Amino acid sequence: MLSIAIDVMGGDHGPREILKGIELALQKKTFKPVLFGKSDIINQYLKEFPKTSQCCEIVHCDSIVDAHTKPSIAFRYGRSSNLGKAIQSVADGITQAVISSGNTGAYMALCKSILKTLPGISRPAIPAIIPTCGESGKILVLDLGANIECTPTHLVQFAAMANILVKHLWNIENPTVGILNVGTEEMKGNIVVQETFKLLKEMKDINTHGFVEGSDILYETTNIVVTDGFTGNIALKAIEGTAQFIGQTIKAEFSRTLLDKLRYLFARKTFNRIKSKIDPRIYNGALFLGLNHLAVKSHGSADAFSFSHAIYSTITMIERDLTPKIAKSLENIYIP
Amino acid sequence: MLSIAIDVMGGDHGPREILKGIELALQKKTFKPVLFGKSDIINQYLKEFPKTSQCCEIVHCDSIVDAHTKPSIAFRYGRSSNLGKAIQSVADGITQAVISSGNTGAYMALCKSILKTLPGISRPAIPAIIPTCGESGKILVLDLGANIECTPTHLVQFAAMANILVKHLWNIENPTVGILNVGTEEMKGNIVVQETFKLLKEMKDINTHGFVEGSDILYETTNIVVTDGFTGNIALKAIEGTAQFIGQTIKAEFSRTLLDKLRYLFARKTFNRIKSKIDPRIYNGALFLGLNHLAVKSHGSADAFSFSHAIYSTITMIERDLTPKIAKSLENIYIP
Numbered sequence A, B: 001m002l003s004i005a006i007d008v009m010g011g012d013h014g015p016r017e018i019l020k021g022i023e024l025a026l027q028k029k030t031f032k033p034v035l036f037g038k039s040d041i042i043n044q045y046l047k048e049f050p051k052t053s054q055c056c057e058i059v060h061c062d063s064i065v066d067a068h069t070k071p072s073i074a075f076r077y078g079r080s081s082n083l084g085k086a087i088q089s090v091a092d093g094i095t096q097a098v099i100s101s102g103n104t105g106a107y108m109a110l111c112k113s114i115l116k117t118l119p120g121i122s123r124p125a126i127p128a129i130i131p132t133c134g135e136s137g138k139i140l141v142l143d144l145g146a147n148i149e150c151t152p153t154h155l156v157q158f159a160a161m162a163n164i165l166v167k168h169l170w171n172i173e174n175p176t177v178g179i180l181n182v183g184t185e186e187m188k189g190n191i192v193v194q195e196t197f198k199l200l201k202e203m204k205d206i207n208t209h210g211f212v213e214g215s216d217i218l219y220e221t222t223n224i225v226v227t228d229g230f231t232g233n234i235a236l237k238a239i240e241g242t243a244q245f246i247g248q249t250i251k252a253e254f255s256r257t258l259l260d261k262l263r264y265l266f267a268r269k270t271f272n273r274i275k276s277k278i279d280p281r282i283y284n285g286a287l288f289l290g291l292n293h294l295a296v297k298s299h300g301s302a303d304a305f306s307f308s309h310a311i312y313s314t315i316t317m318i319e320r321d322l323t324p325k326i327a328k329s330l331e332n333i334y335i336p
Helices: A015-026 A039-046 A050-055 A071-080 A082-091 A104-115 A152-169 A191-202 A214-219 A229-253 A258-277 A304-319 A322-331 B015-026 B039-046 B050-055 B071-080 B082-091 B104-115 B152-169 B191-202 B214-219 B229-253 B258-277 B304-319 B322-331
Strands: A003-007 A032-037 A057-060 A097-100 A127-131 A138-142 A176-180 A207-212 A224-226 A294-297 B003-007 B032-037 B057-060 B097-100 B127-131 B138-142 B176-180 B207-212 B224-226 B294-297
Touching: A003 A015, A003 A082, A003 A304, A015 A032, A015 A039, A015 A050, A015 A304, A032 A039, A032 A050, A032 A082, A039 A057, A057 A082, A071 A082, A071 A104, A082 A097, A082 A104, A082 A294, A097 A304, A104 A294, A127 A229, A138 A152, A138 A214, A138 A229, A152 A176, A152 A191, A152 A224, A152 A304, A152 A322, A176 A191, A176 A214, A176 A229, A191 A207, A214 A229, A214 B229, A229 B214, A229 B229, A229 B258, A258 B229, A258 B258, A294 A304, B003 B015, B003 B082, B003 B304, B015 B032, B015 B039, B015 B050, B015 B304, B032 B039, B032 B050, B032 B082, B039 B057, B057 B082, B071 B082, B071 B104, B082 B097, B082 B104, B082 B294, B097 B304, B104 B294, B127 B229, B138 B152, B138 B214, B138 B229, B152 B176, B152 B191, B152 B224, B152 B304, B152 B322, B176 B191, B176 B214, B176 B229, B191 B207, B214 B229, B294 B304
Parallel strands: A003 A032, A003 A097, A032 A057, A097 A294, A138 A224, A176 A207, A176 A224, B003 B032, B003 B097, B032 B057, B097 B294, B138 B224, B176 B207, B176 B224
Antiparallel strands: A127 A138, B127 B138
């Protein structure tokens, strides 16, 4: 049976929400959750979740990595923490993957130190999966911020790894790859994107679409968008912020007067349909790309429903044997 | 009386929409519109707009800069075009400002060539004004894409110019300036933003807030956000794309069945209130920052209502004598 190491202490909503997510996932999938955290806290909540109680294993940890732990501190002292032990269990082959909703920087630092990166990868990339209105309903954008400065070779590596991920995780045969830029015309942009385009065009395994703009992301012009971690982070937070801003404005205006509330009530079913259409929660769970083992990052604000989806996607990635496939995709890329 | 040079041929909706915008503006403000374009086309529509007919002047131009004109071509051959002549009229003091909804690259190239940049400015910046849910209801983000690669000195210049603009145009006494970054913590980001932060902190005329994230823009954490044209272009298009995407999704879902349509009808008044709250049209009209004269860029997709707002903001900028004030703000900045 599959074993998954789960950091129970990470995330904005605390251990109970994570356990609830595991319970939800166990209703649909069979796996053994290995829970890393403070055992007294875990046991306190566990009685609410019978399926989890029945099949889980608890690994007690005294030291906990929290939201304020600096990556450098985690890197140096974090191996005995909940997160360090969870990651170690994957390296030791006790579990097949690790999932955490916690501190991204610390998690990444520990993954690099314990799981090690694939040959030629200096720092793994973090992809984001965003709901779109396109055919597949989602798009993979990377890097989300792990690599602030990127060379064209980095971006080509991101494209190659993302290509395998999308192919095997979403069953898209020949995914298209776009490079984020200020315009779609070939002469646009800086030297890095220009050079990346040239390199990608020469790779026959990658279906290069060319340049895409910030507004193309949600319209799913391509299946994959590559960009450096600086621009990627800002673009993705801009998208998230805009969606939140509009959502809040709608909510505020529809609860202003009694009549507004009545209008909302009458329109509620349509609103619910819209919400479920652009719900990012079902795409929660992004693989750290470029490691020797599977480490999955769940969104810090993930609720139980969202966390269960991170588990489903992790199980699919284990079953489809993604890591060796990604490693192979990198073999053909020249690394300076 | 104020004279404003207006490119009637630019923009996605054609001359009639521009003329309609001028007519709208003339109902509220007194100015003389000097219209640059093909006189037969202008005259064909002018009879619909009595106020404009009464006070406008038409400058016929055989050569027209359109959406496909490359900036380099405009730069070399565009002086006799509608856009070139309109800009020249400002340089000659015949008009006090020029407005165009047309080809941004060509417009900028001609402005640089004819109006010349302020001392020390190599390329002017293009700001964008975005509606927010904050106190002032709007935020100024620059650069929108005129400067793909920026040094810290460029970003400091942008901040200084934007500071004057916001102070005098929006009557905000001591506007706050944020630097767009991947996080708000001081150690985050690349060398350019790190260095910019250090320089801005030392300037006593500028109220530096520090770093802001992509999600902070619409929450108006600061009055001004500075960033290079690469990131700025992508972030702003991401925001625009997301707003459009959500708008379209809402529209599609509320017109799916008869019941959905009924729900929309019942909720229409609240929807209209929301639309007007986040309507970007009233903030149309961005000054090219760093030129010796006033050149205003209206959004390419501006309709008449939106164009009239570009005119209002141009009039305010003329009345408040912005150009010399901006020039003065640059005197105190070290330019390497």
